[in-house]
Amino acid sequence: MAEEHAEGRVAVLTPLYERLVMQALMSLGTSAPTVLTICRPGKKPLLEAPAQWPVQHEPTWETLPARATELLASKSVLLMPPWGRISSAKRSAGKAPSQWEDAVLRSCRPASSDSVLGFLVPSQLCASEAPWAVALREAIAEHWDTLLVVYGHGAMQGFDPRLETAAVFLRARTVDQPPLKIFRFSARDDEAAVEKDFQGLLARGGGRTRHGYVARRRPDPAASLAFDLHDPDIEDRRSDLAGFGGVRLLGDLYHQLPTLHLADAKNWTCSAEDPGAVRLLGGRDVGRDGTIAPVTEETLWGRVPESHLLAPGDLLVRSVQHPTDPGGFVVAELTPQDLPAAATHMAIPLRPRPGLDAQQRRFAVLFLRMPLARKLIGLQAGLHLGGSKLRALPIPQPDEALAKVLDDVTAARTRREEWQEEADSLLASVFLDRTAAAARSRIIASGRGLRLRVEAASLLDDLGHTVRTRFPYPVASRWRETEAQTSAGPSQGAYAAVLDTTEILLCYTAQLALALAWSSGIELGSATAIKDKLSAGRGGPGFGDWAFVLQEVSTSRKLRALPPGHPLHDLRSLLDNKETAQARQRLSDRRNDQAHLRRIDPVDLPRATSEALADLTCLLEAARFLADWPLLHLTTVRWDALTRTAALEYRELTGDHPVVPTRTMTVPRNDLEAGSLYLRDSDHELHLLRPFLVGRDCPTCRLWSTFHVDRAPKGKVILKSLEHGHVVEDASLALRASLEHVQLL
Structure with missing residues (x-):
């Protein structure tokens, strides 16, 4: 009980907590409250009320409920607890841990429909799901509506700073229950910001502020009022968990x-x-x-x-x-x-x-x-x-894709631990050989494998190495040219290589977007613009058209309905932030200047090359998802009607060279075609890219190349290589029919 506390030890509310409590009461349409607490004559209360507030002291807890109801007839009341514990002999299973909580709050009654009651308690009373706390909240809800709960961490000077308290504000129960607002702050927070945020919450009818929120649904009377439990942001995250797979x-x-x-x-x-x-x-x-x-x-x-x-x-x-x-x-x-x-x-x-x-x-x-x-x-x-x-x-x-990644990450951690054990063992054995010469020879030979592994692993953090070895062939081959040109210093060739690589990056990703949108039944306005240009027989699509496709993909609402793991969502991210959008725009401006003979002055060439390369690097960083999307050229497809599976032979066109080994896999699909290009996404699903991207030998350089449609004069289709810009004429009806089928012609 209150009189049991150590003599002379008095706690007070922090000035910020005082102001928040007063603002809360004023927002409920009441004047300054009367503070009601327990204190025997000649004693000091354990928790002292603010000096400017009227205070009434009761000698024992038994008289508090009646006194509170009497005062509520004309003003609001703020109950200040004794914060004392009853002796263990007086407790019983399932009962409240103090006389204050169990007896006083159960017995307080509103004097009228406008009665407003506030009280300060340890936060456990509001948040605990112990039987005594649940029963007490249910008893309070029989006569009161909880309007506001303000949690304060370290809000009591004189108590343990880790203590969290709750200021709870009630109004007489009504049929149409008002919304519940919950606020939480810490003594470490900026006071001015907390106070402003609190004022904003009091004025809200819904939504969230930085430190508080309006609960979307009023909790059941027995429910815990823990801050996180009813937070709209947490509810949204709860609903979002299914995005992992289930x-x-x-x-x-x-x-x-x-x-x-x-x-x-x-x-x-x-x-x-x-x-x-x-x-x-x-x-x-x-x-x-x-x-x-x-x-x-x-x-x-x-x-x-x-x-x-x-x-x-x-x-x-x-x-x-x-x-x-x-x-x-x-x-x-x-x-x-x-x-x-x-x-x-x-x-x-x-x-x-x-x-x-x-x-x-x-x-x-x-x-x-x-x-x-x-x-x-x-x-x-x-x-x-x-x-x-x-x-x-x-x-x-x-889901399957995420589980595989987690398996790979776990395997990588295990491999790293094995390497560390091997390195520790090697270091510990330096002086164990019979001769120094034997030790030297063994350490050099055994350490060679470790060094090579570490060097290979460190290269994976290098974006350039990732693009050159893990990006699809059209982009990787162009990047190899850029690295070679820029390594020799700034030049017109290096500057042009940066811009060429940018255009091919945008072209390749735009072709993926067009193919994936078509297969998903989504019509893109940017595809119509490309169709009009091809049908008119004018010059083929270029930098601006590819950028237009990707910009539409990044903002299109049509794509939001696709499943969470669909690859178009990754493509949406390429230009959906300010940094990458600005980098793309600067590179586009440079490309236009080049096309209209506004050449870079030799004096400005080093700076221009460096800035353009930085912007290209920004785009490549945003396109890292391409490293998980290999470009596949299916060379053979054999369908087995008994097992309902197709045995595939394919070439994975990853990295900067088209000569790659043939691999095999089995898939439960019978709609795959030999000779076509496919994208394999992170979920290992295959997406047909024909006729947006076509793979064949180039008649000019005799190398296997990736082509997209560049022009479509009458009776012909002109294809252009992404790797080197060579063109090839295709007069077959099959390709033209395919382009008409996907509405590019």
Whole structure:
């Protein structure tokens, strides 16, 4: 109780918290409140009211509810808690932890329909899902509507700065319940910004500010009012989880194992030396790094039923989140080295259900450790995590493409660890040979492989190397020319090579966009413009046309309805930000100047080449997704009607050279054609590129090349190579018919 606090220790609201509380009450249409608290004559309250506010002290908590109702007849009331605890002898299971919360708030009644009541409590009362907190919120909701909750971290001077308090504002219950607003700030935040943000929230009827929001739906009376639980941004992210491939509840993936309560320790604890003793793991044994802490003198041991024993692959989650814990849940996946063991009630043990594969387990653990997982439950630091809430947590499920990437990343990490172990072993063995000459020879020979691996891996961070080796052949070959030209210093050839590579990058990606849009049944206005130019028999499409296609793709609403993994979404990202759009525009201007004989002066050539190369690099960086989209030339297709699969032979035209080995694969499709070009996207789906892109030998240079339609005079089609600009005339009716079919002619 209030009189139990240490003599002379008085806490006060911070000035910012005072102002926020007053603004909240004023926004509800009331004047300055009367502060009502408990304090015996001659004593000081543990929490002191602001000096300028009228205060009434009651000697005991029993008289508070009646006094509050009396005052509410003419003014608003702000209840200031005693912040004391009743003795353990007075507590009972499921009851509130203090007389203030359990007795006073249950008994306060509005005096009229305009009555406004505010109170300051620890945030656990609003956020906890313990039975006493749920019952108390339900009791309050019988007579009051909760209008506003203001969480303050470190908002009480004189208390532990980690303490989070809640200022709750109620109005007499009505049939048409008003919206709920929730706000949260910290003493570390800028006061002026917090106050301005709070004023903005009070004036809102919906939406969100930086520190607060208006809940989209009024929670049930029993529901936790934890800040994150009803945040519109968190709700949006909850809905967005399906974008990973699917969503399942954690309880569908794992089932919870029984635990041992420490209150019954005398019934099952023993010493480590006793036969059958197993380690008892609690929350403090789960390390933040995802491992189980080593055995210490404080480790508990016990004899437990077989149903309680943990197994490799089981998860152990801390039941209580410490304020200094990382954003997500602290969880460890048990290994054989951690066993035999069982869990106490301070941790939640979870076992994978049959059929749960390694990818799903890995993804679940990754998500549990993310801050979003904790926010979806609304768990605040210091509160106990219930197993039912954890089992109800939505867990995103990776689709096939994402699962493969995660497998590759995991394999890369394993390979890196193997290399590190090999390097450590090599370094430790330097002086183990019988002679220095033998050691020198062995170290040089053994270290050569390690050095080559590291050099090869480091090249992957080099954008130029990635473009040259992993981008599709038309772009990679042009980039090779650019690197060769620019390496010799600024020149007209280097400057022209940069602009040529830019045009081919835009041309290639635009052709992909046209082909993918056509196959998806989406009509692009930019395709109509190209059709008009080709049908008129004028000069073929160029830099501006390709840019027009990509600009339309980046802004078209038609494309938003496509599935999340469709490759057109990546193409949309190429020019959808200010930086890449401006880089493209500058390069377009330079290309126009070149075409209209506005040549760069030799004095300005070094700067112009450097700036153009920087803009091209910006576009290539944005187009990194091309490294995951190999260009395939199908050479043979054999359909097996019995197995309903097609055996393919193909050349993967990746990198800066067209001479590549023939590979094979099997796909469950019968609509593939030999001789055509295909894009293989990140999901390993094949997309036909004919007739937008055509692969054939060039009659001029005798090299295999990639062509697009450049002109279409009567009875002919003129194709132009992306790699070197050579043209070839095609008078066949088949190609022209294909172009007419996709409405390019």
